[in-house]
Amino acid sequence: MTDIFSYPFMQRALLIGIIISIISSSMGLFLVLRRFSMVGDTLSHTALAGVALGMITNTYPFYTAIVTTLAASVIVEKLRKEYKEYAELSLAIVMAAGIGIASLLISIGKNKTIGIMNYMFGSISLVTEEDLKIVLFLGAIIISIILFLFRALFYITFDESDAKLRGIPVSKLNLLFAMLVAITITLSMRIVGILLVSSMMTVPVATSIQVAKSFKQAFIYTNIFGVLSVTLGLITSFIFDVAPGGSIVTISLLLLLLVIILKKLYGKLVKKATNLLDGGVYNEQNI
Amino acid sequence: MGEVIVKADNLSFGYEKRLVINNIRFEIEKKDYIGIVGTNGSAKSTLLKLIMGFLKPNVGMIELFGSHIGDFKDWNKIGYLPQNARSFNTRFPATVEEIVGSSQYSQMNILKILNKKIKEATLAALEAVNMVGFKDSLIGNLSGGQQQRVFLAKLLVNNPEIIFMDEPLIGVDAESQDVFFDLINKLNVDFGITIVVVTHDVSKLNHRANKIFHLDNGKLNIDNIFNKNRGEEH
Numbered sequence: 250m251t252d253i254f255s256y257p258f259m260q261r262a263l264l265i266g267i268i269i270s271i272i273s274s275s276m277g278l279f280l281v282l283r284r285f286s287m288v289g290d291t292l293s294h295t296a297l298a299g300v301a302l303g304m305i306t307n308t309y310p311f312y313t314a315i316v317t318t319l320a321a322s323v324i325v326e327k328l329r330k331e332y333k334e335y336a337e338l339s340l341a342i343v344m345a346a347g348i349g350i351a352s353l354l355i356s357i358g359k360n361k362t363i364g365i366m367n368y369m370f371g372s373i374s375l376v377t378e379e380d381l382k383i384v385l386f387l388g389a390i391i392i393s394i395i396l397f398l399f400r401a402l403f404y405i406t407f408d409e410s411d412a413k414l415r416g417i418p419v420s421k422l423n424l425l426f427a428m429l430v431a432i433t434i435t436l437s438m439r440i441v442g443i444l445l446v447s448s449m450m451t452v453p454v455a456t457s458i459q460v461a462k463s464f465k466q467a468f469i470y471t472n473i474f475g476v477l478s479v480t481l482g483l484i485t486s487f488i489f490d491v492a493p494g495g496s497i498v499t500i501s502l503l504l505l506l507l508v509i510i511l512k513k514l515y516g517k518l519v520k521k522a523t524n525l526l527d528g529g530v531y532n533e534q535n536i
Numbered sequence: 537m538g539e540v541i542v543k544a545d546n547l548s549f550g551y552e553k554r555l556v557i558n559n560i561r562f563e564i565e566k567k568d569y570i571g572i573v574g575t576n577g578s579a580k581s582t583l584l585k586l587i588m589g590f591l592k593p594n595v596g597m598i599e600l601f602g603s604h605i606g607d608f609k610d611w612n613k614i615g616y617l618p619q620n621a622r623s624f625n626t627r628f629p630a631t632v633e634e635i636v637g638s639s640q641y642s643q644m645n646i647l648k649i650l651n652k653k654i655k656e657a658t659l660a661a662l663e664a665v666n667m668v669g670f671k672d673s674l675i676g677n678l679s680g681g682q683q684q685r686v687f688l689a690k691l692l693v694n695n696p697e698i699i700f701m702d703e704p705l706i707g708v709d710a711e712s713q714d715v716f717f718d719l720i721n722k723l724n725v726d727f728g729i730t731i732v733v734v735t736h737d738v739s740k741l742n743h744r745a746n747k748i749f750h751l752d753n754g755k756l757n758i759d760n761i762f763n764k765n766r767g768e769e770h
Contacts, residue, residue: 282625282628282629284625400638403630403634403638404638404639407624407628407630407635407638408621408624410618411618411621414611414616415611415639416611457629458627458629461629462629462631462672462674463629463630463631463634463672463674464629464630464631464634465634466629467629467630
C-alpha cells in the first residue's frame with residue numbers, strides 16, 4: 250500500500266487529482282445551484298473534438314481541447330441569450346456539435362486517434378510532468394478567481410435578476426465563469442476522462458447539499474467529498490488496475506449513497522427521540 | 537412640503553397601440569407611504585418599473601432624487617422587492633444571515649466571507665424585521681411571510697431611502713400579512729424610509745398609507761389620507 254506513493258507518476262496523479270477535484274467541485278456547486286449542471290457534460294464533449302483534432306494535427310491534445318472548450322463556452326453563453334426561455338437548448342446544440350465533430354475527426358484520423366480512449370476514461374500512468382505544470386498553473390488561477398468573486402457568484406447564483414439590479418456585471422461574470430468551467434474540464438479530462446468529467450462537478454455537490462446547513466458548509470463539504478472521491482478513486486484504480494475515471498465516479502456515488510442512508514437513519518433516530526421527549530410532537534425542521 | 541424623491545410629469549406608456557398609462561403626473565415626497573392600487577391589468581407593476589427605469593416611457597419624464605432617470609446612479613438609495621422575490625430554489629443551501637450579508641457584496645472583504653462590520657449591519661437589519669432568531673436557519677425552511685421579512689432585511693442593509701414593493705404578500709396568510717404591514721409602517725415612521733407598495737388589497741393600507749394612487753384605465757387618481765397614526769397631515 251505504501252508503495253503506491255513511491256511511484257512518481259502516482260505522486261503526480263494524486264497531486265493533479267486533488268487540485269482538479271477542488272476546482273471542479275467548487276465550480277460544480279455554483280453550476281448545480283443555478284440548475285445548470287449539464288454544462289459540464291456539454292463542454293466535455295466538445296473537449297473530445299479538441300483532443301481528436303490535436304491527435305490528427307500532432308499537437309499536444311490539451312492545447313487543442315482548451316481552444317475548443319473555450320470556444321464552446323462562449324457559444325453556449327451566446328446561445329443561452331438567444332434562447333432565453335429554453336436555456337438547456339443551448340447545451341443540447343453545442344453538445345451535438347461537439348460529438349458530431351469528434352466522431353468525424355476520429356474516423357478521419359484512423360490510426361492517429363487510437364489513443365483517444367485514454368482521454369475518454371482517464372489514465373494515471375500517462376500523466377506527464379507537463380500535465381502537472383499546466384494543472385498547477387491554471388488551477389491556482391482558477392481557485393484565486395473563485396475566491397475573489399465568491400460573493401458576487403453567490404449573489405448571482407441565488408438571484409440573478411436581483412444581482413443585475415444591484416449593478417453586478419452578470420453577463421460578463423457568466424461568460425468568465427463558463428470559460429473557467431471550460432478550462433476546468435480540460436484540466437480534468439486527463440485523469441477522470443472526458444465522459445466522466447461532469448460527474449466530478451455534480452456528484453460531490455449532490456452529496457454536500459444533503460447535509461449542508463449553510464452555503465459556507467455546502468462549499469466546504471463539496472470540496473471534502475470531491476477530494477475524498479478522487480484520492481480514494483486513484484488509489485483503487487492503481488490497486489485494481491482499472492480506469493481512474495470509473496473508480497473515482499464509483500467512489501463518489503458510494504459516498505452519496507452512504508450520506509443519504511446515514512441521513513435517513515439519523516432522521517429516524519431524531520424522530521424517535523423527539524417523540525419520546527415531547528410525547529409525540531414532531532417538528533420536521535429540527536432534523 | 538417634504539423633499540421630492542420621485543417626480544413624474546406628462547407620463548405615458550403603452551404596449552403597441554394601447555396606452556396603459558395615459559399622461560399622468562405625480563410626486564413622491566420623503567417619508568411618504570404610498571399604496572398603488574387598481575384592478576388586475578391596471579399597470580400597477582408597470583408604473584413601478586417606469587419609476588425605477590426598467591421600462592422607458594413613450595412620452596414624459598421621470599426624476600429620481602432630482603436626477604433624470606437616465607442619469608441616476610445612486611441605486612443604493614433604492615430598495616426593490618419584486619413580485620417574484622420568493623420564487624427562488626427553496627432547497628438553496630444558504631442561511632438567512634448569508635442571504636442578507638450577500639447584498640453588501642460591494643463592501644465585502646475579499647478573503648473573509650463575512651467581516652465584522654458586515655455581520656453587525658446584517659444583524660441590525662434582521663433585528664429591524666424581527667428575524668434575528670432565525671439568522672442560522674436555511675432560507676427555504678421559513679414561511680412565506682418570514683422569507684419576505686428576510687428579503688426586506690436584505691434591502692435595509694444598504695440603508696435605502698425609498699423601498700418599492702410589488703405585491704409583497706401574495707400567497708402569505710392573513711396574520712403574517714398584518715405583521716408585515718406593521719413592519720413596513722415601522723420602517724416608514726421610525727426609520728423615515730419612503731414606502732411605495734403595489735397591492736390589490738387596499739384595506740391593508742387604510743390605516744397606514746398617507747396617499748393612495750388609484751390606477752384606472754391609464755389614469756391616475758390620488759387620494760390624500762389624513763392618518764392620525766402618522767401624526768401629520770398631507
